[in-house]
Amino acid sequence: MSSPVSRVRAAPPATSGRQPDSAWIVGLAVTSLYIAYSTTQWHQLSSPSWDLGIFTQLAKAYAAPGAPIVPIKGHGFNLLGDHFHPILVLLGPIYAVFPSGFTLLVVQNLLFGLAVFVVTRAGVRHAGRWAGICIGLAFGLSWGLLSAVAAQFHEIAFAVPLLALSLEALIDRRLVPAVAWGSLLVFVKEDLGVTVLVLGLVIAWRFRSQAGLWLAAWGALWLVLSVRVILPALNTGGAYDYSDRIDVGGMMADPGLAVVSLVSGAAKYETVGLLLLAGGALFVRSPLALVLIPTLLWRFASEQEGYWGPDWHYSAVLMPVVFLALVDVLSRLRTSGRRWLRVVGAVVAPAVAVVALALLPGQALAALAEPQTYQQSPRWDAAHRMMDSIPSGASVESGVVLMAYLAPDAEVYWLGNENPAPDYLIVDAQDWSWGPVRPADAVAHAETTYPGNSYELVFDEAGYQLVKMIP
Numbered sequence: 063m064s065s066p067v068s069r070v071r072a073a074p075p076a077t078s079g080r081q082p083d084s085a086w087i088v089g090l091a092v093t094s095l096y097i098a099y100s101t102t103q104w105h106q107l108s109s110p111s112w113d114l115g116i117f118t119q120l121a122k123a124y125a126a127p128g129a130p131i132v133p134i135k136g137h138g139f140n141l142l143g144d145h146f147h148p149i150l151v152l153l154g155p156i157y158a159v160f161p162s163g164f165t166l167l168v169v170q171n172l173l174f175g176l177a178v179f180v181v182t183r184a185g186v187r188h189a190g191r192w193a194g195i196c197i198g199l200a201f202g203l204s205w206g207l208l209s210a211v212a213a214q215f216h217e218i219a220f221a222v223p224l225l226a227l228s229l230e231a232l233i234d235r236r237l238v239p240a241v242a243w244g245s246l247l248v249f250v251k252e253d254l255g256v257t258v259l260v261l262g263l264v265i266a267w268r269f270r271s272q273a274g275l276w277l278a279a280w281g282a283l284w285l286v287l288s289v290r291v292i293l294p295a296l297n298t299g300g301a302y303d304y305s306d307r308i309d310v311g312g313m314m315a316d317p318g319l320a321v322v323s324l325v326s327g328a329a330k331y332e333t334v335g336l337l338l339l340a341g342g343a344l345f346v347r348s349p350l351a352l353v354l355i356p357t358l359l360w361r362f363a364s365e366q367e368g369y370w371g372p373d374w375h376y377s378a379v380l381m382p383v384v385f386l387a388l389v390d391v392l393s394r395l396r397t398s399g400r401r402w403l404r405v406v407g408a409v410v411a412p413a414v415a416v417v418a419l420a421l422l423p424g425q426a427l428a429a430l431a432e433p434q435t436y437q438q439s440p441r442w443d444a445a446h447r448m449m450d451s452i453p454s455g456a457s458v459e460s461g462v463v464l465m466a467y468l469a470p471d472a473e474v475y476w477l478g479n480e481n482p483a484p485d486y487l488i489v490d491a492q493d494w495s496w497g498p499v500r501p502a503d504a505v506a507h508a509e510t511t512y513p514g515n516s517y518e519l520v521f522d523e524a525g526y527q528l529v530k531m532i533p
Contacts, residue, residue, distance in 0.1 A: 084195050085183040092202030093175030096211050099427050100167040103214070107439040107463055111374075112476060114214040115465025116141065117150070118163040122469060124154030125161070133457075134465060134476045136298060143296030144303060146252040146288035147217040163466030170219035171211065174378075178202040180226040181385050184233055185411070188393035193411035197392075200414040201385040204340050205421055206377035212426035213375045221250040226382040228261065229350055233390050237269050241277050248284035252293065255285025256356035257379070264349050307364045324362050329371035333358075336372050339417050341384040342410040348387035354380055388414070441492070444524035448488070451521060451528065458486040461495030483512040483531065491525035504529045 102108075109115070112134060119132040120141050130141040130150070142148065157165055182198025189197065201207070210216065228243035244261045247254045258281025266274025293302045313320035337354070338346075345351055357379055361369040369376055388410070395407030422428055429435045439445075449468055452458055457473040459481055468474045475481040477495060489504040490496075501507035504527035508517040521528035 082183055082186040082191070082194070084186055084191060085179050085198065088182045088195060088198040088202065089175050089179030092178045092199070093171055095202075095427060095430065096171035096174060097168060099211060099430055100164070100171055100214075102429070102435045103212075104164050104167065105438045105442065106435075107441060107445060107467075109463045109466060110213055112462045112465060113216055114163050114166060115462065115469055115474065115476075117153075117166055117215050117217075118157075118466045118469040119474065120150060121153040121157035121166060122161065124151050125158035127154055133473055133481075134469075134479075136479055137475075137482055139298055140296045143293055143298065145217065146284075146293055147250055149220050149246065149249040150217055152220075161470045163469060166215040170215045173219045173223050174202075174207055174211065177223040177226040177382055180223065180230050181382060181389070184230040184386060185389050185392075188233060188389050189396065189407075189411060193392060193408070194389075196411040196415035197385055197389060200340065200411075200418040201381060203418040203422060203425075203427075204381045204385070205336055205372055205418075205425060206340070206381040208422075208425040208427050209373055210375035210378035213373075216375045216378075217251050218375055218378050221247055221254060221379045222382055224250065225257075225353075225379060226386065229353070229382060229386040232265060232268060232350065233386060233393065235269070237265070237271060237273055240265055240269075241273050244277055245280055248281055248288075252285060252288040253356070253360055254379070255281045255283075255288065256360070257281070257353060259285070260356055261353050264352055267349060307366055307369075308360065313363070320363075324359075327362075327367070327370050329367065330362050333361075333370065333372050333377065336421075337377075337380065337384060339421075340381070340414065341388045342414045342417070344391050344406070344410050345384050345387035348390040350383060350387035350390050353383045353387075385414075441524045441526070444526060448521045448523070448526050448528050452486050456485040457482070458488060459484040460488045461490050461493030463490060463493045463495070464488065483515045485531050487511075487517065487529050489527040489529075491527075 116132055116134050119134055120130045123130045123132070132139050132141045135141065135144060153166065153169065156169060178198055178201060181201045182194055185194030185197035187194070207222070210218065210222075224243050224247050228240050228247075231237075231239035231243060241262075244258055244265070247258050247261075259278045260281075262274045262276070262278030262281060264274070265271070265277060268274075289302050289305075294300055297303060357376075361376060364370075368374070392407045392411065395404060445464065445467070449464065449471075452468070452472055454471045455473065457475065458468055459475040459477050460468055461477055465474050465476065472486075475484055487504065487508045489501050489507060491500055493500075505517050505519055508529045509515065516532040517529040518532055519527060520530045
């Protein structure tokens with residue numbers, strides 16, 4: 063293999079200093095849609111999972127600054143013992159200036175918007191202006207990104223632009239940026255070490271450079287370090303919490319059954335089918351598509367059915383791979399000596415945009431077309447009067463819905479854990495955290511949950527009950 067330096071010098075320049083106006087327009091337009099949707103979610107008190115509350119506590123801890131102790135996960139729980147995401151320390155300074163859970167929603171939307179800009183830019187430069195615009199729109203409105211926006215903040219928000227920047231550099235034949243951006247993925251989440259390994263192999267093949275092999279080794283190293291050393295060391299249970307999600311021993315004992323299980327399940331077929339639709343199926347002709355395999359493998363090999371389908375945030379990291387692999391293919395078809403291939407290439411870009419628009423009514427962001435989406439929750443004022451009555455720094459136990467709103471000023475516990483007796487406890491009659499049965503009497507519930515402590519009701523309005531510990 064040739065050296066990385068000689069390889070970079072030999073590569074023809076693929077980009078110019080000026081950024082395409084169309085990339086700015088598409089990126090800003092799609093980001094505006096994301097932020098509009100997140101704003102309506104926030105004002106409707108919509109919390110689909112506890113993750114926004116968790117990451118708000120993490121950002122607050124980093125802003126202090128300090129270790130990412132997240133009481134929502136458990137008393138004294140260090141979130142770096144849950145997943146390996148040291149890149150989230152970047153949230154600390156931002157949160158220090160804008161201390162709100164809503165800040166994290168905006169950060170994620172801006173990161174996704176950056177990825178849209180990058181994908182559109184690559185499309186314009188390598189597939190033509192209108193094809194690039196179509197690809198950028200299809201990516202920005204893709205089901206994987208929109209599901210992640212609706213699921214609210216997760217660490218993968220950083221992986222999406224990093225993947226986009228690395229793969230764009232790979233298409234541009236810029237070795238150093240491709241390796242540099244890709245190397246940072248290991249600090250987003252532990253499973254991305256395998257993605258970096260495969261990305262490194264693709265770079266090694268495309269550039270015929272040892273730098274790709276070093277990147278592959280880097281990904282493998284951090285996968286082992288994070289799962290076998292760092293996460294168990296920082297976890298309160300002394301183990302990697304997700305090691306039981308894939309039955310590696312069972313798969314090795316019966317490889318045939320493992321293969322059958324891997325390719326069985328309607329939700330898996332749905333995910334693969336939507337991927338092929340999103341990228342017009344043509345993207346599979348690019349070696350960049352191999353970067354999809356690690357994420358799909360761990361999800362489909364898992365016994366957790368929630369990983370298999372297209373919902374939540376799990377497919378967001380697949381989207382930049384699909385669309386930049388498509389750009390890679392189209393850049394070659396444009397110069398093909400076969401006319402029918404050039405025609406196919408010209409048709410696919412607008413086709414994927416049409417597919418994204420056709421799928422849009424089934425996505426969460428379709429709610430932006432409904433007037434009631436812009437109405438504030440009728441419980442907003444009551445919820446904030448109640449939360450404002452809780453002194454800053456007090457501990458409070460709550461269901462999922464209000465955790466991200468409470469976290470900036472209080473030490474928040476989730477009602478599903480074994481917690482120290484909190485100073486305050488909230489019973490929300492409309493919070494889904496309780497399941498089918500919600501306590502009718504918050505005082506009785508608090509005193510039963512924390513025997514030996516007495517509580518008094520200090521707020522009772524709009525389905526909210528707030529009780530305070532009596533000293």
